[in-house]
Amino acid sequence: MEESAIQKLMVFTDSVAHYLANTISGLRTLLSNRVRKAIESNAIFVLNSSEKPRSVVVGIDGSSNVIASIDPMYVFAVLVTRVTLNAISNSLTVEYPFSIVSVVSDPSGNIYRDVINDVMLICETLALDTTLYRDLVVIDGPIIDPPRNVHTLSIDLVRKILGIDLDDYHEWRAKIIRRIIETGAMVIGIVKRLRSSEILRQLIGLDPICNEGLLATMLLNEARKVLGCYDCTIATKPVELNHSLVSAYRRHGIDVSVSYIAFRGCSKAVRVEIAHRSAEAESSLLQILRLLDSLTPYGACIPLPVSLAHEKCKLNRDIVTLLRKSISAKLINVTGVDGLSIVDLLGEHG
Numbered sequence: 001m002e003e004s005a006i007q008k009l010m011v012f013t014d015s016v017a018h019y020l021a022n023t024i025s026g027l028r029t030l031l032s033n034r035v036r037k038a039i040e041s042n043a044i045f046v047l048n049s050s051e052k053p054r055s056v057v058v059g060i061d062g063s064s065n066v067i068a069s070i071d072p073m074y075v076f077a078v079l080v081t082r083v084t085l086n087a088i089s090n091s092l093t094v095e096y097p098f099s100i101v102s103v104v105s106d107p108s109g110n111i112y113r114d115v116i117n118d119v120m121l122i123c124e125t126l127a128l129d130t131t132l133y134r135d136l137v138v139i140d141g142p143i144i145d146p147p148r149n150v151h152t153l154s155i156d157l158v159r160k161i162l163g164i165d166l167d168d169y170h171e172w173r174a175k176i177i178r179r180i181i182e183t184g185a186m187v188i189g190i191v192k193r194l195r196s197s198e199i200l201r202q203l204i205g206l207d208p209i210c211n212e213g214l215l216a217t218m219l220l221n222e223a224r225k226v227l228g229c230y231d232c233t234i235a236t237k238p239v240e241l242n243h244s245l246v247s248a249y250r251r252h253g254i255d256v257s258v259s260y261i262a263f264r265g266c267s268k269a270v271r272v273e274i275a276h277r278s279a280e281a282e283s284s285l286l287q288i289l290r291l292l293d294s295l296t297p298y299g300a301c302i303p304l305p306v307s308l309a310h311e312k313c314k315l316n317r318d319i320v321t322l323l324r325k326s327i328s329a330k331l332i333n334v335t336g337v338d339g340l341s342i343v344d345l346l347g348e349h350g
Contacts, residue, residue, distance in 0.1 A: 028218060035222045038236075044223045047233040047261070047286075049293035057295065059083040059305025060127050061140035062098075064120040065315040067323050072107040076116045077323055080123045081313035083305055084134075094312050097130060098123035101323060102161055104153070111151055118154030119161070121145055122169070126162075129176045134185050136291065138305045143177070143189040143256045143273045144170070144245050170248040177275050178252045186288055189273035190306045199239065199258050199271075216269035220262040233293045235261040238274065238285040253278050257285055261292070265299035 038044040062080040069075065080098040084091075100123070106112035121141075128137060150169040159165055166172050177187050194213035220234050227234075238257040246256060255278045262269045274288055295303040302310075 024218075027215075028222065031219055031222050032226070035219065035226055039223060039226060043237045044220070045235065045237070046227060046229055047235045047289055047293055049233065049290045055086065055088045056134050057085045057087075057136045057138065057305050058134045059085075059138050059140070059303075059307075059309035060124055061306065061309035061313050062120040062124040062127075063313045063315045064116045065320050066113075066116065067101070067320050068327065072109065073103050073105050074112045074116070075101070075103050075324075075327065076112075076119075077101045077315055077320070078116070078120045078123055079313050079315055080120070080127050081309045082127050083308045083312060085305060085308075092308075094308075096313075097127045100161060101327075102157070104157055106153070111153065114146075115151050115154045115157060117146060118150040118169075119157060122150075122154070122158050122162075122166070125173050125176055126164075128180065128187075134180075134183075136186050136188065136305075137180060138188045138190060138292075138295075138303055140192075140306045140310055141189055142191050142271075143187065143275045144241075144243055144249065145189070147243065147245065149245075168248070170245050171251070174249040174252040174254055177249070178254055181254070181275065181277060187275040188288065188292065189275070190302050191271040191273060192302060194269070194271055199241070200260075212271075213269070216260045216271070217262070217267060220260060220269050221267055224262075231264060233261065233264045233296075235259050235272075235289055238282065238289075241273065249275070250278065255280070259285075259289060261289060263293060263296045263301060266301040268301045270302060 035044065060080070060082050062078065064076060064078045067075040067077055078098065078100040079096060082095045082097055084093040084095070086093070100119070102119075104112050104115050106115065124139065124141075128139070150166075155166050155169070180187055194216060195211055200212060200215050200219070220236075223234055224230050224232065236259050238259040241256040241258045243256075249256060254275055257274045257276065257280075259272045259274070260269050261272055272289065272292060274285055276285065292303050295305060297304060300307060
């Protein structure tokens with residue numbers, strides 16, 4: 001790009017920066033009044049952690065990536081990691097209960113990413129179901145995940161890959177979570193990517209003008225400022241999640257409560273979702289938040305079990321490239337097509 005074109009674009013940055021600054025400043029002013037009322041009503045509070053980490057804590061996360069495509073076929077990989085922290089034996093165990101490379105056919109090109117995500121979440125749920133001897137299970141993502149019905153194509157693909165039949169994914173997932181809770185364990189979801197603002201609207205009665213992540217972060221840091229505790233863990237009172245799919249979980253005696261939390265030394269807010277028996281006492285939910293605080297190193301924004309599982313399950317570019325090259329080499333052997341044609345055919349997919 002020519003330097004003159006860059007200079008023309010740069011002219012607009014001052015006005016855009018001023019607009020954003022004024023918008024955020026106005027939002028901060030609005031929040032300041034709401035925060036004081038929320039603190040007075042204990043809707044926002046400092047979390048004083050006195051909980052000791054449970055003896056066995058499990059973190060579960062999954063990742064997926066499109067390796068290549070030959071329209072309308074998409075080659076993808078799924079990897080699910082289960083990390084177990086055992087305070088009794090002072091040990092860390094990393095397992096990979098599910099690792100898949102498969103193909104989904106999507107002539108429309110509109111749903112293959114959803115389908116791949118569905119397959120990953122089904123594998124994560126299966127990893128939940130096969131987790132034994134745990135006191136706390138922390139998953140990376142919401143309890144109700146995905147926040148929609150899974151695609152029929154996803155169900156068909158899972159039947160083909162894993163040999164399991166699912167009539168209703170969310171009913172099935174709810175049963176698994178219920179079984180874990182019945183053992184005396186707790187199931188927690190940590191949501192890092194915040195997009196909706198409905199829950200915050202309930203908490204502070206404010207129609208948001210920005211996304212959930214920014215609003216929650218500003219809300220909790222404004223509360224820190226009001227309370228004069230800049231280095232504390234601060235959270236919102238757990239509230240019941242209202243979601244179109246929550247009825248599937250309630251039919252199995254499970255409610256989901258939600259809290260926003262910013263841990264010590266971290267300014268960024270995350271959403272904590274707690275799956276629990278219906279009519280669970282609020283004191284029990286607060287105890288869970290304190291336990292999460294005890295599992296989060298100073299300066300970290302998410303608890304250790306989730307961060308470890310997340311790091312261990314990454315399908316980075318090097319792994320994707322290795323898988324693509326392996327498939328290309330095997331294609332050449334099977335088809336006899338020259339290598340250049342195969343590379344062109346099995347293209348990278350962004």
